[in-house]
Amino acid sequence: MRRQIVTSSNIKNAGYASDKGKESSLVADLKSLFKFPVLIANAVPVFAGFWLAIYFTEASFASNFDTFLLTIIGSTLVMAGALVFNNWYDVDIDTVMDRTKSRPTVTGNISLQTVLGIAVAASVLGLLLLSFTTLEAVLYAFIGWFTYVVFYTIWSKRRYTLNTVIGSVSGAVTPLIGWAAMESASHIVPIILALIIFLWQMPHTFAIAIRKYDEYKAANVKMLPVIHGMEITKRQMVVYIACLLPLPFYLFSLGTVFVVIATLLNIAYLALAISGLFSADTRKWADKMFMVSVNYLMVIFVAAIVVTLPWFS
Template identity: 80%
Template sequence: MGMSKTALDINASANSSRWSDLQSLFKVTVLVANAVPVFAGFWLAAYFTGASFAANLDIFLLVMIGSTLVMGGALVINNWYDTDIDQIMARTQSRPTVTGNIPLRTVLWIGIATSALGFILLMFTTWEAVQYTFIGWFTYVVPYTMWTKRRYTLNTVIGSISGAVTPLIGWAALAPASHIVPIVLALIIFIWQMPHTFAIAIRKYDEYKAADVAMLPVVHGMEITKRQMAIYIACLLPLPFYLFSLGTTFVVIATVLNIGYLVLAMSGLFTNDDEKWARKMFLVSVNYLMIIFVMAIVVTLPWLG
């Protein structure tokens, strides 16, 4: 006799719940957002060094899977460490570390094992790629999660380092990442992450305040945060001009994006509805980074032919 419909439904619901717990634990959207610059870094390294993408497919898979596992491990350890503040903040209350769906001890071991497996795979690429990945993992887990996040507004700058290394990881798996292109792409991510994170902090101001997390708007207020967002975005303006090797189309589109982003940031200095403006800033920032990196790949696509 087969299982009853109710039993099947319960089983399907449990599997679905387990899957959503794992997605929440590994912060899947953050993982995908970090995987794109790794891919772009590798792709552009192949383009600029004249290496065959197909001939290096094994290295490509190792660096993509390895770096994603390491980043996933760091995010899981962050979840494990932040359980107390995640209980207070509405946006994180459904995480399995808060609901108790996955025991905390298990969460920690998942984070450690995933990170270790990722590093093992990366060791089959290059030592330089391993080093950049370790810098990203270490800064996110120790100086960011365990030290500055709750104490200093500088936490955003520290956390930005872990995102900035992603194009360097992809590039270094194939060639030394001392080339201007991966360095400028890393700088773009580093600077971009500040206004991106501040937009979230403004939207979730009450939650961060309740959890006593030292985000800039909580400690120093909205006006300073909005001014800093505009200043950081202004710092993005010159960077596309160092990427003329990607072609004029790339530089023009990136510059138009920068100007549009800055205009929106400046409008925040005159708005009365901070939350509505911050929501626009957040959506623009997410799309901004994706467009920059997808465009870097698209403009070099003809190389395949």
């Protein structure tokens, strides 16, 4: 029999591999804890709001770069704090649902006490950083945080199907935060962008609820398809998407190209939603709706940024 020779090099390599594995696991846990894709999705509208405020006030981005950093870092920390708090509070639900069983709050890789500490620290630090911009930006960030943590996570998620509508407010404030860091967000552009996010979140969340129907039912989360069925959920998705149709026409100040892109996107989104009313395979249709909705918001906000770049005009 061939003997395995153990050398110091083998031991070091094994230790290095183990350390790398632990490091990789920690990174994965932190991404899951902070819901990294959701953070990115929320940071884009903040950036868009800030950029468009620069554009409409004819200010210099370079001259306001310090304010931009405070805004983007501060708002991201506030959102991260809210999301981490949600993980801490929903650990019992996450234990039941397959899509959330790998979160560190469920696996125990990060203690619940540590998670709560991270949530509080991130929230406070984020609001503190935003306070160096404007009080209006702080106000919008706090409204988003309070709505998500208190009204959505603690109060409505387990009780009412309206939890989706309530939770949508927290996402809608993101362009208002970015704009308000530069000047008052009473301008029509940030208001319409906030309204777009608010309306979009309903069909987006309903698509997730249909795809994960069995998991939400097992966890006793009061999602619309679980309580009232698929057909009413499909109809509501059509209604909310139809409400998006007129909104781009309030944004002609961004240019005709933007209005055309947003309108065509809305029409395609609505057509797909209507097709669901006649679809025999609701799950397969919901998968398509989810994929479209995931990309919808990114296209809208990236387009708003691109059409206002100096070289575009």
